[in-house]
Amino acid sequence: MTSNGSSPVLDASGVTMRFGGLTAVRNVDLTVNSGEIVGLIGPNGAGKTTFFNCLTGLYVPTEGKVSYKGTVLPPKPHLVTQAGIARTFQNIRLFANMTVLENVLVGRHTRTKEGLFSALVRGPGFKKAEKESKERAMELLEFTGLAKKADHLSRNLPYGEQRKLEIARALASEPGLLLLDEPTAGMNPQETRAAEELIFAIRDQGIAVLVIEHDMRFIFNLCDRVACLVQGEKLVEGTPEVVQRDERVIAAYLGTPFEGAPGADELAEVEAAEAAAPSTNSRTEDAQ
Amino acid sequence: MATITKNPAPSNDATPGPLVKLPAPGARLATIAGSAVALAGTFMAWTWTSEFPGDLTVTGYPAGLQVLVLIGAALTLLFALSGQGIRGLGWLTPGGANAATRLTALGTLGTIGYTMGAIAAELGGVVNLEPGAWITGIGALIAAVAALALPFDQPYPADDSDPGAWARFRHSLTAPAAPRVSSKLPSWAEILIIVAGFALALIVFTYGIGTEGAEPFIGFLITVGFCFTGANRAGVVSRLTALTHKHRNVALTAAFAAALCFPLTQDNDYFALIGTNILIFATVALGLNVVVGLAGLLDLGYVAFLGVGAYTAALVSGTSSSVFDVQFPFWAAVLTGAGASLVFGVVIGAPTLRLRGDYLAIVTLGFGEIFRITVNNLNGKAGPDVTNGSQGITQIPDVVLFGWDLGQPLDIAGFTLGRNANYFLLMLFFTVIVVTVFRRSGESRIGRAWVAIREDETAATAMGINGFRVKLIAFALGATLAGLAGAVQAHVSYSVTPDSYKFASTAPPNSAFLLAAVILGGMGTVSGPLIGGALLFLIPAKLSFMENYQLLAFGLALIILMRFRPEGIIADRRKQLEFHDTGQLDVPEQRLPPEGGVSATKAGA
Numbered sequence: 001m002t003s004n005g006s007s008p009v010l011d012a013s014g015v016t017m018r019f020g021g022l023t024a025v026r027n028v029d030l031t032v033n034s035g036e037i038v039g040l041i042g043p044n045g046a047g048k049t050t051f052f053n054c055l056t057g058l059y060v061p062t063e064g065k066v067s068y069k070g071t072v073l074p075p076k077p078h079l080v081t082q083a084g085i086a087r088t089f090q091n092i093r094l095f096a097n098m099t100v101l102e103n104v105l106v107g108r109h110t111r112t113k114e115g116l117f118s119a120l121v122r123g124p125g126f127k128k129a130e131k132e133s134k135e136r137a138m139e140l141l142e143f144t145g146l147a148k149k150a151d152h153l154s155r156n157l158p159y160g161e162q163r164k165l166e167i168a169r170a171l172a173s174e175p176g177l178l179l180l181d182e183p184t185a186g187m188n189p190q191e192t193r194a195a196e197e198l199i200f201a202i203r204d205q206g207i208a209v210l211v212i213e214h215d216m217r218f219i220f221n222l223c224d225r226v227a228c229l230v231q232g233e234k235l236v237e238g239t240p241e242v243v244q245r246d247e248r249v250i251a252a253y254l255g256t257p258f259e260g261a262p263g264a265d266e267l268a269e270v271e272a273a274e275a276a277a278p279s280t281n282s283r284t285e286d287a288q
Numbered sequence: 289m290a291t292i293t294k295n296p297a298p299s300n301d302a303t304p305g306p307l308v309k310l311p312a313p314g315a316r317l318a319t320i321a322g323s324a325v326a327l328a329g330t331f332m333a334w335t336w337t338s339e340f341p342g343d344l345t346v347t348g349y350p351a352g353l354q355v356l357v358l359i360g361a362a363l364t365l366l367f368a369l370s371g372q373g374i375r376g377l378g379w380l381t382p383g384g385a386n387a388a389t390r391l392t393a394l395g396t397l398g399t400i401g402y403t404m405g406a407i408a409a410e411l412g413g414v415v416n417l418e419p420g421a422w423i424t425g426i427g428a429l430i431a432a433v434a435a436l437a438l439p440f441d442q443p444y445p446a447d448d449s450d451p452g453a454w455a456r457f458r459h460s461l462t463a464p465a466a467p468r469v470s471s472k473l474p475s476w477a478e479i480l481i482i483v484a485g486f487a488l489a490l491i492v493f494t495y496g497i498g499t500e501g502a503e504p505f506i507g508f509l510i511t512v513g514f515c516f517t518g519a520n521r522a523g524v525v526s527r528l529t530a531l532t533h534k535h536r537n538v539a540l541t542a543a544f545a546a547a548l549c550f551p552l553t554q555d556n557d558y559f560a561l562i563g564t565n566i567l568i569f570a571t572v573a574l575g576l577n578v579v580v581g582l583a584g585l586l587d588l589g590y591v592a593f594l595g596v597g598a599y600t601a602a603l604v605s606g607t608s609s610s611v612f613d614v615q616f617p618f619w620a621a622v623l624t625g626a627g628a629s630l631v632f633g634v635v636i637g638a639p640t641l642r643l644r645g646d647y648l649a650i651v652t653l654g655f656g657e658i659f660r661i662t663v664n665n666l667n668g669k670a671g672p673d674v675t676n677g678s679q680g681i682t683q684i685p686d687v688v689l690f691g692w693d694l695g696q697p698l699d700i701a702g703f704t705l706g707r708n709a710n711y712f713l714l715m716l717f718f719t720v721i722v723v724t725v726f727r728r729s730g731e732s733r734i735g736r737a738w739v740a741i742r743e744d745e746t747a748a749t750a751m752g753i754n755g756f757r758v759k760l761i762a763f764a765l766g767a768t769l770a771g772l773a774g775a776v777q778a779h780v781s782y783s784v785t786p787d788s789y790k791f792a793s794t795a796p797p798n799s800a801f802l803l804a805a806v807i808l809g810g811m812g813t814v815s816g817p818l819i820g821g822a823l824l825f826l827i828p829a830k831l832s833f834m835e836n837y838q839l840l841a842f843g844l845a846l847i848i849l850m851r852f853r854p855e856g857i858i859a860d861r862r863k864q865l866e867f868h869d870t871g872q873l874d875v876p877e878q879r880l881p882p883e884g885g886v887s888a889t890k891a892g893a
């Protein structure tokens with residue numbers, strides 16, 4: 001599948017996550033190459049978010065290993081971020097009572113060094129680093145279109161902007177790979193389009209993107225490659241055209257076809273309806 | 289909003305009006321007249337004997353509680369006149385005059401009512417009241433009732449069409465936030481206002497410390513409570529706060545200067561001792577604020593770190609009751625005390641901070657008790673003799689700094705500073721250090737990491753923050769600051785005993801009071817714990833007659849405060865928005881995406 005021949009940024013192999021008797025993720029392999037946008041789809045409860053948590057060290061995978069640019073990652077979230085993987089959350093997890101700017105500055109944590117001592121002494125080095133961090137954070141707010149709201153508390157932002165702020169905060173850690181968990185959930189069509197543009201712009205900065213999404217039109221527009229997860233297992237992986245047409249994917253989303261299954265055109269109709277309806281997303285959210 | 293304030297429609301039956309129905313101009317006139325009468329009454333005798341604390345027998349010279357009522361009545365008068373539109377008073381009430389008038393009028397009535405009740409109860413009957421008290425009482429009553437008839441400062445929320453009397457009463461005490469204006473004053477005038485503000489604060493504070501007897505102090509609390517809330521509603525407080533934010537360094541210097549002047553205003557060295565103890569307590573509370581307010585870690589045994597610092601400094605102070613035959617210079621003793629606290633902080637924190645949730649609270653609670661019991665047992669009988677057990681380490685010598693013995697009175701420029709005043713100045717130096725540490729660490733990479741951990745630990749670690757490390761730094765820093773204060777405390781009080789470091793007792797410092805000072809005062813702010821600490825120190829000291837009921841009253845007061853002002857006395861911007869997210873949104877309402885958006889936000893919370 002690595003047709004464009006570029007080096008893998010992320011290489012997950014044999015990742016398995018068990019919660020007691022439940023295997024949420026079963027032996028999943030996935031690579032993301034530099035400059036690529038990869039999509040991860042699958043019905044509710046397929047294990048997509050769990051897989052993300054395994055990649056970022058929030059869960060210690062029962063089996064398997066995850067490596068970033070050739071080095072195996074320890075299962076500690078802060079070390080994963082330090083290495084260069086940043087993420088957003090399906091349920092927005094901003095620092096609600098910090099300002100927009102402060103949220104992004106927290107994202108800079110791994111790229112700055114100043115400890116308690118230099119904060120107390122406030123030498124020139126400290127001031128310079130603070131200034132640079134602020135400048136970089138403002139650039140990112142500019143990039144995501146939130147610069148005007150830098151002083152607002154993040155909890156007061158409208159929903160779509162909170163999602164953008166989460167992306168800005170993740171970008172502040174200067175990642176090589178960005179993991180987005182349902183970035184357009186709850187957005188209206190215009191906002192979704194804007195998010196699409198934003199993700200392309202991020203890719204153009206040389207950051208690889210792995211994105212979970214239920215909005216099929218969005219995913220197939222955006223991604224170079226799509227993997228479909230069903231009941232914890234990777235069902236198919238390939239270009240959007242391949243995945244879109246795969247019988248098993250359609251079956252997974254609509255239930256296994258039975259004797260005298262509905263006609264192909266009916267199927268396509270249902271699929272289109274599903275892809276278009278934003279209400280699918282809100283149902284997803286409530287399921288969490 | 290402003291137009292509605294000016295054109296109230298109390299006669300309109302559809303909108304809920306004030307509690308008392310009177311035409312607004314008449315009500316205002318009655319308020320003015322009533323408070324003028326009350327004011328006049330304070331110049332007359334209130335009782336015939338000077339047995340009642342504060343000598344209220346002299347005509348023409350208000351004293352004690354009379355001064356408090358006088359101030360309350362004068363403020364009511366000013367606010368009411370400002371509401372009348374008298375030129376030159378507009379600056380007093382940028383946020384609306386009516387709620388402020390109501391509050392000060394009620395406060396005045398409360399103080400005079402309390403005074404009359406106390407006189408009658410203590411001297412045996414209402415016959416002990418002279419006409420002056422009755423005149424003031426009736427004047428204050430008229431003013432309060434008339435003030436209740438003044439129109440609301442902000443219209444009643446439309447969704448509740450038939451509110452009960454209590455709801456209307458509570459609403460009548462609220463006011464809209466004062467409009468933010470860019471001040472046109474020259475900056476020297478603004479600085480002058482700040483200085484005046486702090487001078488006023490110093491006067492109020494000194495007055496509170498100097499009150500003799502429980503009655504004047506209770507009157508003081510009533511008056512200050514109502515008048516401060518009134519000034520807050522009127523919007524002057526937020527104006528002043530805006531100014532202090534604008535000239536932050538000036539404000540800090542002014543606050544420091546006001547504190548520096550405190551011992552000079554005291555001719556009684558005992559009050560300077562109270563001041564020193566307040567400063568120690570408040571400084572420790574500020575140190576705890578790093579742990580609780582910034583990093584969000586619940587530390588229930590914080591006073592033990594104060595104890596570690598105090599005991600360590602006492603052991604190396606050269607007193608004959610210490611087992612160590614060494615005498616460190618003061619600076620070395622302070623460093624040793626702070627260092628010992630730091631070590632204990634790391635030892636306690638390292639194993640527990642790896643865990644999430646309430647483990648830290650339990651472990652620190654245990655540590656606090658273990659410290660006290662251990663110190664009690666290291667008496668030569670139950671264990672090795674280190675701390676003299678419950679006797680404690682006594683006869684700690686006075687601090688000598690650069691050849692200056694702090695135990696000796698000091699004369700500067702005609703003022704004599706007694707021993708306690710000297711220690712006040714020494715402690716003030718450490719308070720400034722702790723304030724600086726708090727501010728600088730809070731506004732830095734590490735401080736942001738603390739707040740991020742407090743807000744959402746999972747998200748914070750996903751942003752690359754090493755949660756354990758950052759929390760340990762906060763915890764150890766907090767312990768060190770307490771140790772610093774403890775080293776001074778040991779010298780101030782000549783002795784250290786295990787019983788002064790309990791989890792809860794009726795007198796500060798103890799862990800429960802420290803935590804309460806932080807929460808009451810306002811978490812995450814500098815001034816909050818300082819004010820909360822001062823209050824929590826003074827109240828038990830002044831109201832010692834309540835002894836047996838003190839903890840009960842304390843608990844009740846906490847519950848009431850948390851019900852009505854959960855963000856504490858001083859709210860940082862964050863907390864204010866967190867608990868009262870109406871009205872103050874600095875984001876204009878925007879259309880949310882249809883249905884999905886709202887539910888998803890909820891689910892994501």
Ligand SMILES: Nc1ncnc2c1ncn2[C@@H]1O[C@H](COP(=O)(O)OP(=O)(O)OP(=O)(O)O)[C@@H](O)[C@H]1O
Pocket residue numbers: 019022024042043044045046047048049050051090284287288
């Ligand atoms: N911490 C946990 N403990 C036990 N079970 C879990 C845990 N986290 C996830 N699961 C289970 O793992 C399965 C996969 O959940 P996951 O959240 O990864 O699904 P998802 O693909 O992200 O679904 P959605 O599209 O709804 O977000 C679910 O059955 C869920 O209940």
Ligand SMILES: [Mg+2]
Pocket residue numbers: 048049050090
């Ligand atoms: Mg998910």
